[in-house]
Amino acid sequence: MVKALVIGATGYAGVELVRLLSRHRRVQLVGVTSQSHVDKPLSFVYPHLSGHVSLICKEQEMLDKISEADVVFVALPHGYSAPVVRKALDSGIKVIDLGADFRFDEADSYEEWYGEQHKEPELLAISVYGLPEVNRSKIKEAQLIANPGCYPTSTLLGLAPLVRERMVDLNSIVIDSKSGISGAGRKLTLATHFAESNENVSAYNVARHRHTPEIEQELAKLAGEKVKVTFTPHLIPMTRGILSTIYASLTEATNSDKLREIYLDYYRHEPFIRILPEEQWPHTKWVYGSNYCDLNLRVDHRTNRVIVVSAIDNLVKGAAGQAVQNMNLMFGFPETEGLEVVPVFP
């Protein structure tokens, strides 16, 4: 049994980790921390866990127990994970960080987009971007995983086959993402107040969202050259799910069937990627509560563009589920362990 700690367990990504880990047959959850609910039972803060989790939320400072763990999941706002990560690594503990801090190859990108100095820039050299479908072999060897952002996950899985095969004009990529409101976290804001967000849809951070450089960095690695994308996130009135609609100009004449073959081949061994039948477009509810990424695409012959649509549960494949998948790889467990749940529909 691997002993796991969850740092920041009362945010939505943290508590989803707890949900998944509590049913994982090879993991023992040995501790959870929370700054806002110290000394409360986690199942009091989140009553859905009642009967499954009896842990008490501890202060983050009580990380002395860190050396008892085999793996630490860090689910803190960006800028807060550095000391925890450092401490865990120094103790020889594997770390999976769900925040943005260790996703960048260069501290500069982080500092430009997040507006603050990186606290542990040397660790960037050893961190591995935890997208298993692209980086599986590196993940297996990693000590520090930077778990991808939710929008980048939905985008990169949608684009990887096309970009690696250089089927699309790298300057033509437009990503239009629609996210459920849990993606904004549990922090109270007017934008996530029910009466303001229900029966409503809007774009936000247009041309300025922090996931943009993360998408570009990883696409560039796939392409072997620089990529610039336009990315627009939207909030829609549902709790879970991200649907990304991705547009790109094709560099050569092709058709939907050929591209589907490329996708089917590229993802043929992937347990969590489902290429849907031709006439079925991804629906976020079809992946609800699961680690799947559903994909489909079509060539628009009139404009010579391809449209790819991807659907994930932002809290699972876009956060906690992918973190567990990464852990499975790091510890040599079956990759799907603890993640075989069937999506909840309707």
Next chain:
Amino acid sequence: MVKALVIGATGYAGVELVRLLSRHRRVQLVGVTSQSHVDKPLSFVYPHLSGHVSLICKEQEMLDKISEADVVFVALPHGYSAPVVRKALDSGIKVIDLGADFRFDEADSYEEWYGEQHKEPELLAISVYGLPEVNRSKIKEAQLIANPGCYPTSTLLGLAPLVRERMVDLNSIVIDSKSGISGAGRKLTLATHFAESNENVSAYNVARHRHTPEIEQELAKLAGEKVKVTFTPHLIPMTRGILSTIYASLTEATNSDKLREIYLDYYRHEPFIRILPEEQWPHTKWVYGSNYCDLNLRVDHRTNRVIVVSAIDNLVKGAAGQAVQNMNLMFGFPETEGLEVVPVFP
């Protein structure tokens, strides 16, 4: 491995059974039927099942395979299950019927409320009302289970301790239930059309809902005498969940703490009943996707009434999950097998 058939697998209760059974370690799902989707893969009709279920929907008439099964789940509209149930029982196969046909002790009640003749009235004598928290020992011996309705489940679990202990005036019971719209099934109706039901709430079948006599029959068994209740169901704009708010006049002076003790004691060994802490009222999202029934109560001293609130997922504890729980009991499996999922929150 128990071999199971699901008759009527493309309704919401049926497909939820498939979701649960596909992950059940002691069950092999050997066939699914559907009248409306014959010869289609079930995962095409319900893409969320893709990767988990490869069965093809067969015609109900193809029930010749019934003798290969150990248990048959019947999830058909009322009035349709009789021939299937008869055939299965004659072949010595255990049956769990999710419809209303075998829930009544007397064919008269069925005929009065459902407006048609009962097709197999003799089977009523052997059918067992499948509410494990009340009828566990009988369920273990049963050949034919009548799986309770969703509203009766939420009501009976809320009232059983009070009624069995005769703490309330049996003429004073009022049940006000709020149901998610999946309870109305997959059949297309104006009342379940998104634009009509979103941002909307209404009562329906006021004083005439068919679950009324089912509630009364089972309460009467608990009380040892006749009970008449007023029951009003409502549709609210969400997919899953039933919240029942139950009102009854107390027959003697008591207080919330004492009643909580009675509930805690009554349900002390129940794996799926959670009595919430004093200040936490049940929320349907806290049981989403799970087999739990969450309960809380309070005495209104000003009026000498008790208010009990219960929350279930109508498709799980209110239908498919309870059916699996009954199957576990019938086959001597651990009662929670296949049902240990953590609710999906948020």
Next chain:
Amino acid sequence: MVKALVIGATGYAGVELVRLLSRHRRVQLVGVTSQSHVDKPLSFVYPHLSGHVSLICKEQEMLDKISEADVVFVALPHGYSAPVVRKALDSGIKVIDLGADFRFDEADSYEEWYGEQHKEPELLAISVYGLPEVNRSKIKEAQLIANPGCYPTSTLLGLAPLVRERMVDLNSIVIDSKSGISGAGRKLTLATHFAESNENVSAYNVARHRHTPEIEQELAKLAGEKVKVTFTPHLIPMTRGILSTIYASLTEATNSDKLREIYLDYYRHEPFIRILPEEQWPHTKWVYGSNYCDLNLRVDHRTNRVIVVSAIDNLVKGAAGQAVQNMNLMFGFPETEGLEVVPVFP
């Protein structure tokens, strides 16, 4: 033109007042105040008003302008309205207070349920409870209107004919209300955070809600004797609307048709009460954005109870619309002026 001030214009009741008053042909909105958005254009805080309202939010202290107004609407949290009300009345200005402070005949009730001392108890003697269907003649003469709470409005309109006619046992009344989440205001709370309230329903303040004594006081006046009720409010995942389902035992044998006649007669001149046809139960979306209260009822002969269902838009008939209706009466305008809008459906 009547000159109106709205004190507390950036809460949901306040801004709904602005929406209605901005289209009222006999009113000129001369000022709006807000503590949290001082010196911002109201249409910046609430962009839906853009093009309709050019007023700037002023500090509440800038009430020196109060003497320029003919009527002041006060939409502040309870406990805050007293000085404004006093000042306005002293200046001979009519006041409509949307808060709870002046709804009680006795300061004791206020203090018991709201947990603080009343700041202007002498004013209770002159304040009029602003439910036009019950108190029309007093409202016409009033200087100070206590605008009813949203739940009391939906309840009192549902019960008034029965209680005045003494058709029901006054000890038997149970009120189960379902409210859209805008009723909780614009203040950020976890209960109104989208991811927590969507796909969710729960009861709150069970047996302790502050609208209980308000309901009882007004029912007592209708009945001519004391009334105690059990009242349970629920939050359901929609923005606007309250549906109240009201249960009471009948004191004599009757039937639904006879009771409908009583309601049709009682409300025959009321412009905002709609008694629906026999088989149509009120839906909150049918009154969305309007000042209507829709009603229907049925006798449950099996239990000798009547079930009455009422639907209002909590922000209109439950708050701002009723306030405008009261203003119309106070100033001798046609009662429906500014309120003739058709509900927005779907």
Next chain:
Amino acid sequence: MVKALVIGATGYAGVELVRLLSRHRRVQLVGVTSQSHVDKPLSFVYPHLSGHVSLICKEQEMLDKISEADVVFVALPHGYSAPVVRKALDSGIKVIDLGADFRFDEADSYEEWYGEQHKEPELLAISVYGLPEVNRSKIKEAQLIANPGCYPTSTLLGLAPLVRERMVDLNSIVIDSKSGISGAGRKLTLATHFAESNENVSAYNVARHRHTPEIEQELAKLAGEKVKVTFTPHLIPMTRGILSTIYASLTEATNSDKLREIYLDYYRHEPFIRILPEEQWPHTKWVYGSNYCDLNLRVDHRTNRVIVVSAIDNLVKGAAGQAVQNMNLMFGFPETEGLEVVPVFP
């Protein structure tokens, strides 16, 4: 008073017309037709209209009354309007058709995308595309208005200034639209069944939606040359509203401020276009129930693209409201008559 008929009054566009026309001071609604609800009061089919509309639904065949009308609104599925339109025009009655049949300059386009022969191709020469912000002077003179589709309205208003000024590469336009589910009409389908569409988002008719050629035709007129666009509609879980996010490559270096000036200038006299302040992105709830189109934009300097976002209420500016606006122009009424409503928020 202009006498108006609504043909097809029980669809969502038709009933929204009735809502608006019933409050229009210069219109008398003299008849409504419906194939599915013949001889029922419209307020029985749509109870929100109760108290406002006393008309009975008549059979479409009863169009003998057509000659009594001054204007006929046709809100029928495509392919059905031709005989009504012909008959009305022959009687010298003005017609506003909300369907697609008369939106095309060439019958070929209609036939290619709608898959059937056009029944009155000669009328295409006299029909005017009813987008007032672009075609106001022609509308004033028209006998037959083809009221624009909902997606084209949101797209064309978003792009008109840029395309007319040729600021964007006409081959680069990508339109990603998110629609509330009322856009799919009142016809029952699985895609609009609450339990399937709630907590869900999906693309549909990818690269094949019938509004594509309509958008291209009108953009071509603005640009003075052919335009091909990629257009992807999505269904999101809300009732009303369309948000379109529009991407295009800029043909020259510019910035957001300059483009905003162009928009402010282009729309400076438009009563229903609101260019939002710089940091406020359009929200569909801010236009709910109103005829507004809210716009904002930003230049993405990193990719030299402009992103324009537009929000409308699909049933108002996207259908019935725009039809009333067109009628106002045709009859010389103030353009905003009957449309001055404030959006309903929250």
